[in-house]
Amino acid sequence: MLSLLFVFNGVLLAQDNIPAANKSCLTCHQREGFSTKHDGKEISLTVDPAVLADSVHKNNPCTTCHMNIQGFPHQDVVYGQELTVQVTKSCQMCHANVAKDYKASKHWKATKNGMADVSCNACHGEHNVQKLELTKQEEVKMCTQCHQGAILEGYKQSFHGKAVLLGSQESASCVDCHGAHKALGDEVAASPVSAKNKPATCAKCHQDAQANFAKGSEHLTLSAKDKNKIPYYISKAYIWLIILTIGFMLVHILIELFGKFRKAKKDDITIDVDDSDIDLN
Amino acid sequence: MEERISFSEERGLMFQRLTLNQRIQHFVNFLTFTTCVITGLPIKYHGAALSAKIVSLFGGFDTMFYTHVVSGILMLLAFSYHFVYLAAYAYLNEPSFAILPKWKDAVEIVQTIKYNLGLTDEHPEYGRYCYKEKMEYLALIWGTVVMGLSGLMMYFPQITVKFVPRWVIEAFRAAHSGEAVLAALAIVVWHMYNAHLSPDFFPMNKTWITGKVSKTQMEHEHPEELREIMDEIDYKEELKTDVEDSKSFKFANSRGLIGVEIALYAVFLVWLLKTFVPLGF
Ligand code: HEM
Numbered sequence: 001m002l003s004l005l006f007v008f009n010g011v012l013l014a015q016d017n018i019p020a021a022n023k024s025c026l027t028c029h030q031r032e033g034f035s036t037k038h039d040g041k042e043i044s045l046t047v048d049p050a051v052l053a054d055s056v057h058k059n060n061p062c063t064t065c066h067m068n069i070q071g072f073p074h075q076d077v078v079y080g081q082e083l084t085v086q087v088t089k090s091c092q093m094c095h096a097n098v099a100k101d102y103k104a105s106k107h108w109k110a111t112k113n114g115m116a117d118v119s120c121n122a123c124h125g126e127h128n129v130q131k132l133e134l135t136k137q138e139e140v141k142m143c144t145q146c147h148q149g150a151i152l153e154g155y156k157q158s159f160h161g162k163a164v165l166l167g168s169q170e171s172a173s174c175v176d177c178h179g180a181h182k183a184l185g186d187e188v189a190a191s192p193v194s195a196k197n198k199p200a201t202c203a204k205c206h207q208d209a210q211a212n213f214a215k216g217s218e219h220l221t222l223s224a225k226d227k228n229k230i231p232y233y234i235s236k237a238y239i240w241l242i243i244l245t246i247g248f249m250l251v252h253i254l255i256e257l258f259g260k261f262r263k264a265k266k267d268d269i270t271i272d273v274d275d276s277d278i279d280l281n
Numbered sequence: 282m283e284e285r286i287s288f289s290e291e292r293g294l295m296f297q298r299l300t301l302n303q304r305i306q307h308f309v310n311f312l313t314f315t316t317c318v319i320t321g322l323p324i325k326y327h328g329a330a331l332s333a334k335i336v337s338l339f340g341g342f343d344t345m346f347y348t349h350v351v352s353g354i355l356m357l358l359a360f361s362y363h364f365v366y367l368a369a370y371a372y373l374n375e376p377s378f379a380i381l382p383k384w385k386d387a388v389e390i391v392q393t394i395k396y397n398l399g400l401t402d403e404h405p406e407y408g409r410y411c412y413k414e415k416m417e418y419l420a421l422i423w424g425t426v427v428m429g430l431s432g433l434m435m436y437f438p439q440i441t442v443k444f445v446p447r448w449v450i451e452a453f454r455a456a457h458s459g460e461a462v463l464a465a466l467a468i469v470v471w472h473m474y475n476a477h478l479s480p481d482f483f484p485m486n487k488t489w490i491t492g493k494v495s496k497t498q499m500e501h502e503h504p505e506e507l508r509e510i511m512d513e514i515d516y517k518e519e520l521k522t523d524v525e526d527s528k529s530f531k532f533a534n535s536r537g538l539i540g541v542e543i544a545l546y547a548v549f550l551v552w553l554l555k556t557f558v559p560l561g562f
Contacts, residue, residue, distance in 0.1 A: 256479075262399060
């Protein structure tokens with residue numbers, strides 16, 4: 001029976017770049033529709049060998065990430081958020097440097113407490129782990145899956161946001177200011193957007209940005225409720241300036257056209273300037 | 282030097298209105314302003330489909346934005362040159378204040394409107410510049426100062442914050458954004474009417490290219506100035522004054538054209554009110 005399985009393996013798994021150990025896992029796990037029930041939820045157990053073969057981790061045994069699964073039948077299987085935390089912990093075995101930053105971040109805290117899944121895999125992919133080479137636009141899209149509301153609105157109204165949303169490759173995206181793994185929140189001194197570090201963060205693009213430059217809110221929305229109302233009132237004043245000025249122009253033109261329409265009956269040139277006093281000869 | 286008064290078989294006596302220098306200034310301003318509008322409005326309306334098209338026309342946001350800033354700076358150079366020109370003019374000739382608004386202009390606005398409403402038969406006799414031209418010139422000065430100042434403040438934020446806090450940049454940014462729409466609409470409405478769609482000049486007043494205005498046009502547009510010129514010169518006898526301008530005013534009496542234009546500007550007025558009046562209050 002066992003030998004029969006291995007023959008099967010050879011036929012089905014022509015992908016020779018998959019480590020031998022993984023082939024036995026895939027015997028079951030590549031089957032479509034392979035699933036289990038946990039807490040009343042259907043959980044898929046299928047892994048596409050092609051996706052795996054494409055990942056930067058293609059040479060890792062499955063058990064580098066799924067560390068606790070060492071035999072068959074599997075013992076102590078975990079699912080959902082527990083699995084997420086477990087796998088994330090295994091990442092640091094190799095990626096120790098980045099993991100140090102990540103573990104200090106709010107993202108790890110949220111993941112650990114089950115508030116949200118902002119694990120390594122959430123951004124980098126699961127079985128298709130890739131080096132993230134996102135464009136600024138893709139990056140903003142990823143962050144704004146969770147970060148919406150006033151923060152997103154303010155970014156969209158800022159020059160950085162408008163530029164990036166229109167395809168700029170130079171303007172600042174989320175990560176350019178906030179960093180990727182060290183998402184700390186601006187109240188933490190070590191954060192790139194803390195009051196202390198902001199000047200240096202701005203200076204990555206804006207040469208010799210001083211403290212004054214970094215003072216002020218980036219994610220600003222024009223609103224009367226904002227602590228800074230002046231830009232809001234200026235933009236409102238312009239609306240009325242436009243209505244009044246352009247409105248006056250249009251009405252003036254319309255009156256002139258009505259006048260010309262009425263006069264157009266006459267054959268000669270319309271304006272009756274009394275030019276008898278212009279001395280032409 | 283261009284002749285102050287020349288003669289054309291088709292158009293009769295021709296008066297020099299714009300020197301070559303002035304025409305070049307107008308042309309540079311026309312090009313740079315138009316470029317600023319085309320490359321600036323997509324930033325303001327970054328969600329609009331047309332904005333994305335304009336961005337791709339420039340091959341990406343960053344190129345479009347550099348084009349914006351470069352043409353903005355060229356516009357400011359031409360603007361600075363204009364003041365050098367004015368100073369040189371004042372030094373070489375007499376300073377001229379003919380462009381400044383006077384009480385006469387207020388009287389003439391009222392009288393022009395009355396005339397077009399059929400309340401009086403007497404059309405005001407405009408001088409060198411009528412109120413329409415003065416409004417336009419002064420709006421250009423105001424607009425360029427606002428756009429230039431705010432544009433430079435935004436493009437050199439590090440320098441700006443040496444003098445003012447950052448929210449001031451945000452306030453000027455709101456002004457840049459509002460003034461851009463005001464300026465673009467003023468050109469589309471006021472300038473396009475006065476230079477192109479006015480039935481007196483339709484399809485175009487060519488003075489911006491030739492620099493010349495016919496005697497017939499002068500009688501019509503600047504009778505007071507014409508009288509002053511004729512009083513001044515001492516070679517009146519040599520001038521052929523009996524040839525009428527056969528090229529101008531071709532559509533001045535076309536009720537078809539005037540009717541279409543009335544419809545056009547009425548629609549424009551409705552659009553203006555619908556777009557800008559904040560009914561949501
Ligand atoms: C008549 C000329 C100009 C027009 C019509 C114009 C129009 C615009 C518009 C519509 C925007 C988008 C504003 C927004 O909603 O965010 C913009 C942005 C900008 N313009 Fe201009 N502009 C003009 C001249 C200039 C000049 C002279 C400069 C500077 C040298 C300049 C520099 C900028 C900068 C730096 C931005 C980006 C600021 C931001 O959006 O946050 N512009 N312009």
